[in-house]
Amino acid sequence: MPKPRRAVLHRLPMRHPGDTAAIEALIEAGRLDPANLVAILGKTEGNGCVNDFTRAYAVQSLQMMLARRIGAEAAAQIAMVMSGGTEGGLSPHFLLLSVEPGEVANPAGALAIGTAFTRDFAPEEIGRMPQVEAVAAAVRTAMAEAGIAGASDVHYVQVKCPLLTSERMEAAAARGATVATGDTYASMGLSRGASALGVALALGEIDGVSPEEIGQDWAKHSAVASASAGVELERCEVIILGNSPDWAGDLAIAHAVMQDAIDLPAIHRALASAGLPTEHGQLAPVAAQRLIAVLAKAEPSSNGRIRGQRHIMWDDSDINATRHARALVGGVIAGAVGRTDIFVSGGAEHQGPDGGGPVAVIARRAP
Missing domain, CATH: 3.30.1330.180 (Cyanuric acid hydrolase/Barbiturase, RU B)
Known part of the structure; x- marks a missing residue:
């Protein structure tokens, strides 16, 4: 049988869309082999709309940095997903996904x-x-x-x-x-x-x-x-x-579906499925140490209401509706997990029910 693989995820801050310093520091410290990278997700601080060039700027900066280390051809094989818009309290950050050789497959799934x-x-x-x-x-x-x-x-x-x-x-x-x-x-x-x-x-x-x-x-x-x-x-x-018993390591992923923008119980279900208990509505401090990443979608409901109450996200001519939604959903999730470097992407067409969206949690399994 082939040797199991192990997924590794690093979450790093971003000072601006072209900032690769934290990634380079990780490489220099020997904690990340850029040859093992398969994907990089990033939340950039642009408007998330058509003319949001913070996404292209971030991708260009990443590709140039990686090309110097592993060559342009190898860098082009790394999937790079930059999601613009860190409205409200959301924090710009990178999620680096690597695949390394593993030792023993995790029968519980990794x-x-x-x-x-x-x-x-x-x-x-x-x-x-x-x-x-x-x-x-x-x-x-x-x-x-x-x-x-x-x-x-x-x-x-x-x-x-x-x-x-x-x-x-x-x-x-x-x-x-x-x-x-x-x-x-x-x-x-x-x-x-x-x-x-x-x-x-x-x-x-x-x-x-x-x-x-x-x-x-x-x-x-x-x-x-x-x-x-x-x-x-x-x-x-x-x-x-996803999860597979053929992979090694202690990371696992779980998800739930938010039925609307304030569906806190769905977030709690995703956390619980990942083995992370909450206290008084927020992730317990011990469990918070095992939380690696939260990824979610945000979209204003098409009928202009949340649980019967009117919202103005579609009617605001100054701020795009998806920007409102990212801020709202980001705030709800941040309150649940006690952190703001969460990957909330706007525009959830056919991604979860109208006005809601998927929320996924990646965490380390309890020892």
Whole structure:
């Protein structure tokens, strides 16, 4: 039998989107071999919208730093998912995911990681069925790479997906092709939605999907998908996190689904599933030492209400609705776990129920 693998996760602060100092210090200290990196997730302090170039800046800085150490070709194989927007009290940070040789597989199951990339999409494919199908295929590939046996063992699927810019729309029009939308911001939601439906399709959460359901039928969604759109790429990058008895180490992942933006019990369920008890609504200090990462989605409910009460997230002309949602959900989660460096991504189209979204917890198992 092949030797088991071990997943390693480092959470590091970010002073600004181009700051790689903490990562380089970890490498210099011998605590991180950059050749073992498979994915980097980051929360950057931009607006999270179409023109949020903090994402591209962070990716460029990471790739340049890693290219000096492991070569440009190897650096390009690392999935890099930058999610813009740290509204409210959210703290900019990086999550570095590595895969190293393990000693003994954990029969209780340990964190398993798989990655895959789609091809580049033509502008007219973004937010449409070709993207759904390509993401579904990439999810299956990532599952096989990770050795995750079944969909029930998958607890979080991160997809970084492209969006439409004016330039990309013009390129499509010049070829006589039509795009899913002429609104660049709306294209982010359609791309996220198509990606999430691809995840749901691959994991058997839905039986199928039709073109007219993308961005329309919110009953069709994934309980583990998290999609983030950005201008910095034209393909989708897929990262699967689950548990497998074939992996070594003491890290494990669990998840729950928030039914709305203030669903604190769902956060508690995710923490409890990861073996982390709470005290008086907040994570106990001893348990907090074993918490490695929290990842969640945030989206304003489409009906403009939370448990019957009106919210104005969709009506604010000064602050984008997803920015409101990130701040709100980030505050609820921060109150539950007692920390602010949590990965809350806005825009949850087909990612959990309308107004809610998945929340995943990665923790060390109790000794």
